[in-house]
Amino acid sequence: MPAEAVYNRIAVLRAERGISRKKLADALDIHYQTVGYLERGEYNPSLFLSLKIAEYFKVPVEVVFSLEPFPLLGSEAAK
Structure with missing residues (x-):
């Protein structure tokens, strides 16, 4: 991954x-391929989109x- x-x-x-x-x-009003780009780390979302995603899942952005x-x-660090 780049710096x-x-x-x-996601x-x-x-x-x-x-x-x-x-x-x-559809819920975020973006193209479904954009979700794939986000998931693979090929596209970094704007702050606005990041907040919309967190709000959609009802979790803090972090x-x-x-x-x-x-x-x-399943790793020790995740526990």
Whole structure:
């Protein structure tokens, strides 16, 4: 990842809730392919979009986004 990478848990949050990329994209008024770009780290969202995503999932923005990689689920660091 580049120095200005923004890591996210969008895919994890979607999977937990059974939400498709299309459903999330429609709720955020963005193209469904943009959700894929975000999940893969190919596109960093604006502050506005970041806040909209966090609001959609009803979690603080730092639960969704980080400047550091998130620990892998099931690892000791994640506990």
